[in-house]
Amino acid sequence: MLGKINQFRRFIMLRLSKTITKSNAINEKNFIKKKSIKKILISRPNHRLGNQLLMIPIVDEAIKTFPHAKLDIFAKGGLSPILFQNHQQVDRFILLPKKHFKQLLQYFGAWIKIKSRRYDLVINVDEFSSSGRLSTKFASAKYKCFGDDFEDQGWQAQFEDAGHIAKHPVYNFRSYLKHYGIEPSKDPILPIDIRLSKTELKDAKEKLLPLIDNNKPTICIFTFATADKCYSTQWWDAMYSQLLEDFPECNIVEALPVENVSQIDFKAPAFYSKDVRELSAFIANTQVFLGADSGIMHLASASRSPVLGLFSRSNTARYEPYDVGRGVDTNVLNYEDISKLVRDGLDGKL
Secondary structure, eight states, rough: HHHHHHHHHHHHHHHHHHHOOOOOOOOGGOOGGGOOOOOEEEEEEOOHHHHHHHHHHHHHHHHHSSTOOEEEEEEEEESSHHHHOTTTTTTEEEEEOTTTTTOOHHHHHHHHHHHHEEEEEEEETTTTTTHHHHHHSEEEEEEEEEOOGGGGGGGGGGGGTTTTTTTTHHHHHHHHHHHTTOOOSSOOOOOOOOOOHHHHHHHHHHHGGSSTTSOOEEEEEEEEGGGGGSOHHHHHHHHHHHHHOOTTTTTTEEOOOOOOOOTTTSSSOOOOOOOOOHHHHHTTTTTTEEEEESSHHHHHHHHHOOEEEEEEESSSHHOOOOEEEEETTTTOOOOHHHHHHHHHHHOOOO
């Protein structure tokens, strides 16, 4: 019931926010001059790990487009300062509390901050986020990109991957820039990358080594996910048995969720950490990652390790890992098929 109420609330709020958020009138006098953009606010007020990771491409696109600008990020929870700690142009984090009814002063204080600071450009990452649209409207800035500014002009048809949740904001931002007099980049969209340091990778490798035979390549599995995205213990037991049979020459390790649970009952050597950068660095030291659609799947993408994301829903194109992996429709492919894709990952063919 709570889920249905929340879904209805989001629907109503989105409809309301769409009626009050409009882009600036476009004319030659209102064209953007690159050198005039010195302070940018990027809005993604959502606390989930996956959603915050998926805004990395639009942050990197803004940095590439306006290399002399400083960026503030309006987010929720405490993850964004951790994920973006090696993005030098990110200046401030304006953070809503995860449970705003229990921290009303912090909640209203964050909204006051985005109003009190003057920005040259505000970018809303998710067009379906009512709070993102409202914060874009509320912020003080001359230029505001709401996330769906020019969808009626058919730019999405030009790009096969425009429906991906991490790429759609970038394509929309490029369309926005074009209408405001800036020729947008035609380069491939930058990947999700949290920019792990050499020290982070080295420290994580030292934690991986006691779990494995150092002379073998390593497959990392992640067996947890939320709601119906989580595969059963029976499914994972069969998948794990298939991997053991097909890859005797490989190590198989399990990355554990913050809940410290395992769908294979901890049969594989396991690694647990509440530090998302440490977990990402651990995955980066393995040769291929296999796990269900989740924030950790996107964290694996951010580690730059080949990723196979398991999908039982019909939303693979929107959420699949990209650049270093692919989504797998488990309604179509069986254990043997998935095992063959793991082989492709080990061979560098994903």
